[in-house]
Amino acid sequence: xxxxxxxxxxxxxxxxxxxxxxxxxxxxxxxxxxxxxxxxxxxxxxxxxxxxxxxxxxxxxxxxxxxxxxxxxxxxxxxxxxxxxxxxxxxxxxxxxxxxxxxxxxxxxxxxxxxxxxxxxxxxxxxxxxxxxxxxxxxxxxxxxxxxxxxxxxxxxxxxxxxxxxxxxxxxxxxxxxxxxxxxxxxxxxxxxxxxxxxxxxxxxxxxxxxxxxxxxxxxxxxxxxxxxxxxxxxxxxxxxxxxxxxxxxxxxxxxxxxxxxxxxxxxxxxxxxxxxxxxxxxxxxxxxxxxxxxxxxxxxxxxxxxxxxxxxxxxxxxxxxxxxxxxxxxxxxxxxxxxxxxxxxxxxxxxxxxxxxxxxxxxxxxxxxxxxxxxxxxxxxxxxxxxxxxxxxxxxxxxxxxxxxxxxxxxxxxxxxxxxxxxxxxxxxxxxxxxxxxxxxxxxxxxxxxxxxxxxxxxxxxxxxxxxxxxxxxxxxxxxxxxxxxxxxxxxxxxxxxxxxxxxxxxxxxxxxxxxxxxxxxxxxxxxxxxxxxxxxxxxxxxxxxxxxxxxxxxxxxxxxxxxxxxxxxxxxxxxxxxxxxxxxxxxxxxxxxxxxxxxx
Ligand SMILES: Nc1ncnc2c1ncn2[C@@H]1O[C@H](COP(=O)(O)OP(=O)(O)OP(=O)(O)O)[C@@H](O)[C@H]1O
Ligand SMILES: [Mg+2]
Numbered sequence: 001x002x003x004x005x006x007x008x009x010x011x012x013x014x015x016x017x018x019x020x021x022x023x024x025x026x027x028x029x030x031x032x033x034x035x036x037x038x039x040x041x042x043x044x045x046x047x048x049x050x051x052x053x054x055x056x057x058x059x060x061x062x063x064x065x066x067x068x069x070x071x072x073x074x075x076x077x078x079x080x081x082x083x084x085x086x087x088x089x090x091x092x093x094x095x096x097x098x099x100x101x102x103x104x105x106x107x108x109x110x111x112x113x114x115x116x117x118x119x120x121x122x123x124x125x126x127x128x129x130x131x132x133x134x135x136x137x138x139x140x141x142x143x144x145x146x147x148x149x150x151x152x153x154x155x156x157x158x159x160x161x162x163x164x165x166x167x168x169x170x171x172x173x174x175x176x177x178x179x180x181x182x183x184x185x186x187x188x189x190x191x192x193x194x195x196x197x198x199x200x201x202x203x204x205x206x207x208x209x210x211x212x213x214x215x216x217x218x219x220x221x222x223x224x225x226x227x228x229x230x231x232x233x234x235x236x237x238x239x240x241x242x243x244x245x246x247x248x249x250x251x252x253x254x255x256x257x258x259x260x261x262x263x264x265x266x267x268x269x270x271x272x273x274x275x276x277x278x279x280x281x282x283x284x285x286x287x288x289x290x291x292x293x294x295x296x297x298x299x300x301x302x303x304x305x306x307x308x309x310x311x312x313x314x315x316x317x318x319x320x321x322x323x324x325x326x327x328x329x330x331x332x333x334x335x336x337x338x339x340x341x342x343x344x345x346x347x348x349x350x351x352x353x354x355x356x357x358x359x360x361x362x363x364x365x366x367x368x369x370x371x372x373x374x375x376x377x378x379x380x381x382x383x384x385x386x387x388x389x390x391x392x393x394x395x396x397x398x399x400x401x402x403x404x405x406x407x408x409x410x411x412x413x414x415x416x417x418x419x420x421x422x423x424x425x426x427x428x429x430x431x432x433x434x435x436x437x438x439x440x441x442x443x444x445x446x447x448x449x450x451x452x453x454x455x456x457x458x459x460x461x462x463x464x465x466x467x468x469x470x471x472x473x474x475x476x477x478x479x480x481x482x483x484x485x486x487x488x489x490x491x492x493x494x495x496x497x498x499x500x501x502x503x504x505x506x507x508x509x510x511x512x513x514x515x516x517x518x519x520x521x522x523x524x525x526x527x528x529x530x531x532x533x534x535x536x537x538x539x540x541x542x543x544x545x546x547x548x549x550x551x552x553x554x555x556x557x558x559x560x561x562x563x564x565x566x567x568x569x570x571x572x573x574x575x576x577x578x579x580x581x582x583x584x585x586x587x588x589x590x591x592x593x594x595x596x597x598x599x600x601x602x
Contacts (some may be wrong), residue, residue, distance in 0.1 A: 195286065450511070
């Protein structure tokens with residue numbers, strides 16, 4: 001229960017709903033007991049066994065009882081038994097209506113807690129997902145995170161309800177019923193009290209054995225979601241390679257494992273209810289046997305009282321059963337909490353420093369000094385020394401996998417260097433505020449990432465309050481204006497999930513427009529024009545060249561012609577800088593660059 005308890009503070013803002021919930025539940029319990037208590041006069045009237053005289057009333061409940069019996073008495077003598085019965089039945093109905101009314105009110109006031117806890121947790125999880133460094137997600141599956149945000153949260157919602165019932169409703173119900181039982185017949189009740197602990201011990205033992213398999217089932221659900229996500233995302237490729245059957249096969253295998261696992265989980269959890277019922281019935285039988293003997297030997301404890309006693313006793317069984325179910329849910333909730341806490345408590349190394357250097361002007365340069373970096377096991381960059389002077393364009397070229405994107409990833413601190421340092425105007429970027437550091441740069445990545453929002457909002461991502469005029473201007477510069485204008489709703493058109501409705505080149509131009517609108521001092525362009533045809537590439541390149549002219553730019557390109565006019569070209573090879581210089585100097589040096597250049601028909 002340790003993990004689950006850690007989430008309890010989430011219930012705190014809703015303590016007033018809990019108070020109301022308890023209050024209404026108490027009322028519901030009172031009416032439930034009253035409605036059962038009314039069985040006694042009903043039976044007495046039917047059996048024509050109405051007591052003529054009652055003992056002097058001593059306390060409140062007795063007074064009510066005496067008054068009530070006087071009413072019945074009056075009717076029995078005045079009219080007929082039927083009239084008296086009618087009166088009692090009306091009371092029974094009224095009591096039941098009130099009981100259910102208050103039960104509903106209790107549920108009504110607790111809804112904000114149920115949904116509020118999950119809302120707050122979901123918000124915090126989403127916030128945490130946004131805050132965590134990219135490195136956190138590279139060794140985790142998307143589906144796993146999604147399942148933590150959905151089914152694990154559902155589990156917590158259940159548990160929250162269970163906890164409240166476990167702490168307040170069921171014990172009160174049990175105690176109140178026991179109180180009535182004691183009042184009715186102390187001897188019989190003491191006997192029952194000896195039996196109950198035995199039953200509850202067995203029930204909790206059942207619950208405990210359910211813990212393990214439910215945890216792995218949750219984890220497995222995450223894997224399934226990941227697979228479905230992969231299928232939907234990779235549909236085009238799966239179809240093109242006729243790989244549907246293979247994909248279906250691996251999916252159904254995983255699905256089948258989940259099926260078997262869930263069968264085990266359900267069979268175990270379903271055992272709790274029949275087991276406790278059978279147990280309850282056995283206890284009941286013993287009570288009837290023992291109670292029957294008391295009835296036969298005690299004149300004041302008649303058949304009506306005994307029947308009512310049994311009915312009251314039966315009130316204990318549902319809450320006891322739900323206590324046993326609650327323990328099962330709580331154990332599942334603990335597993336779910338652990339998975340949620342794993343995300344919430346994940347350590348985030350990439351955070352603002354305690355005493356940030358601010359502001360950093362960025363007038364001189366960005367400098368890599370002896371930078372060593374890897375994503376996990378081995379290093380990907382081995383001792384990079386690189387200077388990007390302010391106002392200049394530096395190009396990174398090299399074979400696929402040589403580490404170009406990795407270098408670009410380090411500047412906005414998507415990842416931190418393992419050794420060495422990156423400085424802006426001599427200030428280590430780890431000494432800067434993240435927002436300030438990232439505010440310096442506009443990034444157009446290898447993949448154009450668009451969000452399910454309007455075209456306008458997608459372009460204005462880095463400048464949310466930009467006017468329509470500014471957004472249109474940025475789109476024009478990125479050569480995106482024309483195709484946007486042709487969309488049915490223009491800039492207000494909604495880009496479908498992941499921009500599937502747009503071509504690769506169109507998406508790329510939108511993300512270029514996004515960087516242009518932000519107008520940052522530093523542009524990072526990672527293959528920004530790779531998805532464009534030659535014609536639009538030239539146009540967009542022209543626009544980018546104009547944009548880069550009076551600002552700093554780090555440009556990554558495979559097509560060397562797009563970077564030939566860069567102030568500095570850096571050739572990377574397997575995480576090391578092979579050579580650097582201007583286009584002319586590298587050509588005349590006759591190294592790797594000149595080889596690549598002639599290969600590309602330069
Ligand atoms: N998220 C990641 N996790 C682990 N390894 C990674 C990750 N991203 C890249 N790598 C590895 O780092 C190395 C350099 O990758 P990088 O993406 O920097 O290459 P690149 O020069 O940009 O290549 P390309 O031209 O294909 O984009 C590669 O060997 C790659 O396998
Ligand atoms: Mg790359």
